[in-house]
Amino acid sequence: MGTDSNGWNRARGLAVKALLFIGGALLVKRLRKSTTRWDHARLVAQSLTGEKYSKDQASRDPDNYFNIRMLTCPAAELVDGSKVLYFEQAFWRSPQKPFRQRLLMAKPCPKELKCDVELSTYAIRDMEEYKNFCDRPKDQRPQPEEVIGDIGEHLTTIHLKRCSRGKRCLYEGSSPPGGFPNSWNGATYCTSELAVMKNSEIHTWDRGYDDDGNQVWGQKEGPYEFKPAPTSCFSDMLSPLSLPPLPPMDRRIEGSFILQE
Template sequence: MKKTVLLFVFFASLTANAQTGNFKNKAWLDELVSIMQGTYSSEKQAAVDTSYFNISLRMVPIWKDKGHYLYVEQALSKRQDKPYRVRIYKITQRGENEFVSEIYTLKNEKDWIGKWNDPAAFQKLTETEIELKPGCEVILKRIEKNKFSGQTGDKTCPSELRGASYATSKVTVLPNQIISWDQGFDKDGKQVWGAEKAGYIFDKI
């Protein structure tokens, strides 16, 4: 009976910690968000391997009073005024060493393109104007100081791009680099878009 009570208290404590965010390593969340933000380029990789494009990636913190949010723009280097990906990432801690990057689309994304250089502008953006992409969140773990790695779930992120049925993302975050491998697969598991050999290497500028 005593062992049962102790086990109940232990698991109740874990549940309470997960709900309140009372983690021993809470500073790791700040560490992750700090190294994620910045301006990146895959120019070096594209210069040595023509199968990769020269892509610009910008990740800027917004809504600091609401938590950890990043406004994200991804575009071909020569077409930065017309990004092909406009998102908001919400970064939270879900366990002692488990972090979640939820992905949101913007309903009127054209109104926000280029606003990465004026983060205060996003105070006018409300949470009703963004929409969660369920199943597309990236689960990250801290490998060592200033290094996080993770991926999406298995076939959990739906995609209709270029005949895809689902998409996957594998991500490694480092102090001066983000390695991101996004791929789309059809219903039979055949890859229909994305890099084939390995992920894109984005160097922080």
């Protein structure tokens, strides 16, 4: 009788475990299905937000990459729910002097496209008003209604898809075939690629091409890799022992996407 009882208890325990496993799998599946189109847009916007640096990449390959500070923060929200972010890049030595300022807009992809998030880049009508936007108190920045009014020329759009299981990224995508018009440094069009990584890194790769398809600006080796700033970032950056020699200005500019306008 004791043996039968133990066998029954063991069988019942296995059955309960199986039910819990199946229930957990169904819950995960349901959660995945319940992720709305707007949830994806919000997640991409949140992943882009914050202070990130390409310091590690610049240390590994100083001939091809610079230590760039990328700073992004929420700026406004449209009536349809689209998230508008302010984005700027600066050399880490002079974060108060951004060389690139943009407004980004994240929203769900149009239903006819096979993607999850549409991320568009816009020029700013008065960039000087937005310099160091994210570093300033909210009452000393352009307010959301002003931001919406200052959205300027559309520059690029990237269509992002959720990454397949097993990949290091959460979302990845690129500009449509043929890219977008661009005239900087002899280019006629440009392309953009973006990956949102699981470890909160952002990988970006912008390149410009001429009429013959020759690359005339941008990195040739691979994307820039921006990692979230550690809490000690500024103290590390300002240490005299951590200051590498400045590269010549002509090398800094030549072929570098970060200065593309």
